[in-house]
Amino acid sequence: MAAFAPGEELVLYATIPLALNAVVKLGALDEIADSVLSASEIVSRITNNPSANVAFLDRTLRVLATYGVVNETVVQGERKYGLSEIGKRFSPGTKLAARGLSVMCNHRIFLKPFEHLAEGILDGGEPFRKAHGKTAYELVAEEPEFNNSFNLCMADHSKRSSAVLLDCYKGFASIKTLVDVGGGNGALLCDIRTRYPHIKGINFDQPHVVSQGIASEGVEHAGGDMFGSIPQGDSIMLKWILHNWNDEQCLKILQNCYKSLPAQGGKVIVVEVLLPSEAYQAASEFELRIGLLLDLVMMVNFNGKERTFEEYQALAEQAGFNKVHLVNVSNGLAILEFHK
Ligand SMILES: C[S@@+](CC[C@H](N)C(=O)[O-])C[C@H]1O[C@@H](n2cnc3c(N)ncnc32)[C@H](O)[C@@H]1O
The missing domain is CATH 3.40.50.150 (Vaccinia Virus protein VP39)
Incomplete structure (x- = not known):
């Protein structure tokens, strides 16, 4: 009996857009728009923080490579990442920009109502109201950061x-x-x-x-x-x-x-x-x-x-x-x- 059977990976799928959104928000994809870089090179371009965790970014990007967001190559034993056609859509300045969709759909305010979906099925209540006590448009008007994500x-x-x-x-x-x-x-x-x-x-x-x-x-x-x-x-x-x-x-x-x-x-x-x-x-x-x-x-x-x-x-x-x-x-x- 295998530890995992095909299909069971569905339970882990929620991690993919969240990982993608993290690199979108960091601007990591913008750094590889014109060059192929290692995680360490990307980190040095997006932060001066000496405590930054290069392995976190590398492990995130190597998963995204399996979904075609970035192209992975190994150069002298080190993984390097370049932007794929899919990845380009999450970079600014592209006509097909999907960056805003990623930032909004993965915003904590939009994710939380999913915790209330089962309850909403059983009692007919609106999941968003259950999570936040008001409608999405009321919250957009009140929360500038959520408003910015929505507008993007x-x-x-x-x-x-x-x-x-x-x-x-x-x-x-x-x-x-x-x-x-x-x-x-x-x-x-x-x-x-x-x-x-x-x-x-x-x-x-x-x-x-x-x-x-x-x-x-x-x-x-x-x-x-x-x-x-x-x-x-x-x-x-x-x-x-x-x-x-x-x-x-x-x-x-x-x-x-x-x-x-x-x-x-x-x-x-x-x-x-x-x-x-x-x-x-x-x-x-x-x-x-x-x-x-x-x-x-x-x-x-x-x-x-x-x-x-x-x-x-x-x-x-x-x-x-x-x-x-x-x-x-x-x-x-x-x-x-x-x-x-
Ligand atoms: C999903 S967005 C669509 C925006 C735009 N039409 C587009 O396709 O990019 C919905 C728009 O409806 C506006 N809206 C929501 N409630 C409204 C209301 N009661 N009266 C007028 N506009 C409203 C929002 O502010 C938002 O700009």
């Missing part, structure tokens, strides 16, 4: 997705005023305006978020609450918004969008991950897994969910929209239009 994740995600959106979605051409609801610092509207400068952009988010918005010609920042009312425009963008909320809350957001759009020709552009259903099948096992893992994060940390096309369609119709159109799915990002 959104900024990185924006960088990745605005290129995909601009390449795949041609529906911007006819828009005059676009309201980005929950638009963060307004980066997406700024990117959209570089290609469609005729669009007037209104970046709508919570007051403490828009107060740090990017100052840019043609983009106005408006602070408020999407559950109260939404500024008027002929089109509204909801990117990575609905998955943070339960069906009842989504309905309220969509009803508010409906009210802010003109009677004719108004549309909501929804950008989300789609779960597989009759209408849409995931393009790969990888896409399916990412969707389901994000669904778990939304469930535990926001009491939200990822949805199928049919679930979005039902919400849109309940909010009064006439037609729901799946425009495109690229790199796991689905673009839907809800028409009045």
Whole structure:
């Protein structure tokens, strides 16, 4: 009988993103962006502390090498590490940056609610509330360091997705005023305006978020609450918004969008991950897994969910929209239009 059987390593998997996040936060991957270095050389570049533990870093990197984050070579008996294609995504300055995702998903505030998942299954309570006594957005507003991690994740995600959106979605051409609801610092509207400068952009988010918005010609920042009312425009963008909320809350957001759009020709552009259903099948096992893992994060940390096309369609119709159109799915990002 073997001490471990294949499959049992699953119980140790939680260590991998935590180890990755440690080297991301240390900036260790940035040090090997252009050179192949030993753990000792990396440590000497990231700290002056004589007590720094080189073996800790070496043992962390050699595990990450087995998952393709770094390339390991042995030079004269010493392990040296270089950045792999996967590792590059966790370094700053890359278009595909996933650094923010790592920092946010592995933040203690986002990990703790998982300790309450079993309890939540049994009593129906929200794991995040059980762990912290409030919602994630309430905590983001109160904890500057958590807020920074959240914003870094959104900024990185924006960088990745605005290129995909601009390449795949041609529906911007006819828009005059676009309201980005929950638009963060307004980066997406700024990117959209570089290609469609005729669009007037209104970046709508919570007051403490828009107060740090990017100052840019043609983009106005408006602070408020999407559950109260939404500024008027002929089109509204909801990117990575609905998955943070339960069906009842989504309905309220969509009803508010409906009210802010003109009677004719108004549309909501929804950008989300789609779960597989009759209408849409995931393009790969990888896409399916990412969707389901994000669904778990939304469930535990926001009491939200990822949805199928049919679930979005039902919400849109309940909010009064006439037609729901799946425009495109690229790199796991689905673009839907809800028409009045
Ligand atoms: C998951 S982030 C998405 C940000 C951005 N759309 C993107 O894709 O990078 C959700 C955004 O919704 C905003 N938000 C949360 N509650 C809100 C509310 N009640 N009213 C307006 N915005 C809100 C948050 O501040 C945050 O910027």
